[in-house]
Amino acid sequence: MSAPARRSLPVLGRLNETAIAEAVRREIAALFSERPSATDLGAAAFDLYEQALAQVEAKIPPSRPRACVEGCAYCCHLKVAVTPVEVLRVAAHLRRSLPPKDLARLSARVREVDAKTRGMSTAARVGAKVACPLLDAGGRCVAYQARPVSCAGANSFDAAQCKAGFESADGDVDIQYYGLQPRVASAVRAGAAAALSERALDGRLLELVAGLSLALADGEIERRWWRGEPVFDAAVDLEAMG
Numbered sequence: 620m621s622a623p624a625r626r627s628l629p630v631l632g633r634l635n636e637t638a639i640a641e642a643v644r645r646e647i648a649a650l651f652s653e654r655p656s657a658t659d660l661g662a663a664a665f666d667l668y669e670q671a672l673a674q675v676e677a678k679i680p681p682s683r684p685r686a687c688v689e690g691c692a693y694c695c696h697l698k699v700a701v702t703p704v705e706v707l708r709v710a711a712h713l714r715r716s717l718p719p720k721d722l723a724r725l726s727a728r729v730r731e732v733d734a735k736t737r738g739m740s741t742a743a744r745v746g747a748k749v750a751c752p753l754l755d756a757g758g759r760c761v762a763y764q765a766r767p768v769s770c771a772g773a774n775s776f777d778a779a780q781c782k783a784g785f786e787s788a789d790g791d792v793d794i795q796y797y798g799l800q801p802r803v804a805s806a807v808r809a810g811a812a813a814a815l816s817e818r819a820l821d822g823r824l825l826e827l828v829a830g831l832s833l834a835l836a837d838g839e840i841e842r843r844w845w846r847g848e849p850v851f852d853a854a855v856d857l858e859a860m861g
């Protein structure tokens with residue numbers, strides 16, 4: 620399946636989240652005629668996120684450079700909301716890229732973290748400081764090429780502020796960042812979720828670790844999700860769903 624064409628998404632003169640979500644919904648909906656896999660749809664959502672962000676940045680650039688670099692992973696201790704196709708894409712990436720022993724070890728770590736964090740609110744996760752199980756010892760994401768748009772939307776102008784926030788008891792530290800970036804990510808997520816729901820597929824937002832734990836435990840999960848089975852019920856992120 621080909622990536623969505625580089626058409627101009629409707630950013631207009633300022634960030635228009637509703638228009639971005641609608642454009643993404645339309646683009647993803649159009650892909651169904653190509654009989655995509657969940658991975659294809661997750662990859663398309665990420666591609667559309669990058670297109671939309673590039674347009675937003677061209678019109679309203681960040682006030683300063685972002686400080687985010689490989690190995691800096693304070694934000695990888697926060698709760699992440701994802702669409703089902705993104706979590707299925709991460710699971711497929713891990714199955715494809717890791718040798719069986721490493722995959723088994725990683726799956727066990729995902730289960731452990733899930734047991735600690737299942738049902739925690741965003742605020743509770745800030746205090747808990749539990750690392751995403753996909754972080755390696757060097758603070759790199761082992762699924763970086765397949766990471767969800769929410770992860771890509773996290774950013775900061777100052778890593779020292781992220782460090783201070785991470786080290787504080789409640790995370791109550793002022794962190795300056797390019798605020799339009801997570802808003803674009805959230806609009807893309809909403810558009811992708813709407814396109815799935817329209818096809819009577821489960822497009823509810825999931826908590827990443829819980830969703831991944833379910834996805835790695837069941838080799839048939841993608842097929843069952845396509846059949847409309849509520850395979851991700853236990854991972855639905857009610858907080859992210861508003």
Ligand code: SF4
Nearest residue numbers: 695751753754760770
């Ligand atoms: S999936 Fe990757 S980028 Fe996202 S929180 Fe986990 S380690 Fe960080």
